[in-house]
Amino acid sequence: MYEQHYTRFKDISVSERILNTVFLLTIGLGYLMALTNMYFTHQGLDGKSGLSVEDVVISYHGNRNQTRLGRAVNGVMKNNLRYTGDKDVILRWIQNGADEVGYNDKVAPILNRDCILCHTPSVNPSLPDLTHYETVSQVAHPSGATLPTLVRVSHIHLFGIAFILFFIGKIFLLCDIDANVKSVTVVISFFAMLLDVISWFITKSTPSFAYVVVYSGALMGLSMGFQILMSIYQMWFYSRKS
Ligand code: HEC
Incomplete structure (x- = not known):
């Protein structure tokens, strides 16, 4: 051939x-x-x-410390947390994508206990609303x-x-x-x-x-x-x- x-x-x-x-x-x-x-x-x-x-x-993903929530629990809002270990719970949740399941399981109990007395629209309409997932998510997603x-x-x-x-x-x-x-x-x-x-x-x-x-x-x-x-x-x- x-x-x-x-x-x-x-x-x-x-x-x-x-x-x-x-x-x-x-x-x-x-x-x-x-x-x-x-x-x-x-x-x-x-x-x-x-x-x-x-x-x-x-x-590509952004930094959890660049989110408003991450910066707040690392800085000015840190002292509002009753337990310091909760800071890492919140930061880890942000780093892992700030999903709704994790919010319900781990993060909502912390925010409801330590944060929403001020961060509720009826109390302080100018502060980020931390009472439910949609609005928390807005300050928890990095750019x-x-x-x-x-x-x-x-x-x-x-x-x-x-x-x-x-x-x-x-x-x-x-x-x-x-x-x-x-x-x-x-x-x-x-x-x-x-x-x-x-x-x-x-x-x-x-x-x-x-x-x-x-x-x-x-x-x-x-x-x-x-x-x-x-x-x-x-x-x-x-x-x-x-
Ligand atoms: C005693 C009232 C009060 C409590 C309790 C409180 N905050 Fe705040 N928070 C404020 C005020 C007032 C501001 C706006 C002024 C400032 O940034 O210091 C604010 C601002 C913020 C902001 C926006 C920061 C930005 O980027 O502008 C976030 C996010 C936040 N708080 C998260 C939290 C979290 C999480 C908790 C619970 C651990 C919490 N706060 C507890 C009063 C409170």
């Missing part, structure tokens, strides 16, 4: 290899700059230096990244990275290695990019997804790094046996 011939690095001219190489090196440098930029914009948000998953949570911001960043990110991954992949496919390895590597890079962007949105409501943001970002970096290094290696240092 006629064997189809696919182009490999040995079939392309030296000038084309040079073009490929300077492109890949520039993208590699750009990627390092992107990592450095990410470090500078996210590090230290949790009050500790260095980049941590907690910083990613705060970037984090806004939806319009995420949409703007993701469309730029998807368009830009898709181009980069496409061209890196086009070059990488000229490698003389197993076809399945090539297909999987290329798919992983696109899949990781999509997962990364999708998990930004999920982290906004579910903080534990910050781990997916970190791991998918790392996975895309690994896939890109592998494609770049393997391509440069095969273009210049590899000659096919036989």
